[in-house]
Amino acid sequence: GESVGLHLPTLSVQEGDNSIINCAYSNSASDYFIWYKQESGKGPQFIIDIRSNMDKRQGQRVTVLLNKTVKHLSLQIAATQPGDSAVYFCAAAPPYNQGGKLIFGQGTELSVKP
């Protein structure tokens, strides 16, 4: 079946450094991807999304890169802050005519050391 996976379950970075979280997906027909941040006791919070017709999208301190050739996407967080500590999930949406569900990866726990 379709799967989404992350390369590392945990990532520890120094405050002020850049963070890179990676994700791989299996369904080459997936055309929409989202990164979520989940803090303890809360639901996932939307960070940034990207469509398959793009290879890069930037937000405030975050950048998502999509490589469709190898079915890989990454989330880059610039100047990581303690408030960025959380679990990060990538999710892939099946093509439109397959419904509205998202397939989530396992998550990477980001710890920011002061």
Place this chain on the structure above:
Amino acid sequence: GAGVSQSPRYKVAKRGQDVALRCDPISGHVSLFWYQQALGQGPEFLTYFQNEAQLDKSGLPSDRFFAERPEGSVSTLKIQRTQQEDSAVYLCASSLRSYPDYGYTFGSGTRLTVV
């Protein structure tokens, strides 16, 4: 309210009990989703509503799980004869459109513990 509201926040059920989990989506949101999140895992899709129509229930793990959204707003996820493997956080999300162009807005979830 401005967000997706779920109740109760915590539920402890004895094995074999029935439970009902409620979701109040953002007003006007067409799509509503239920996800199950086991400890240390990513959310897994359970079911999807567009208004009152349940368009996809392929993720419901067994016939003990039932979801409804009779008037196209509030939704209830019911689990009959709960078992220990049902212990998880149940997340509800809503979306303005029928395709997640803007990403879902998730609630904080209901943590269900079956003892």
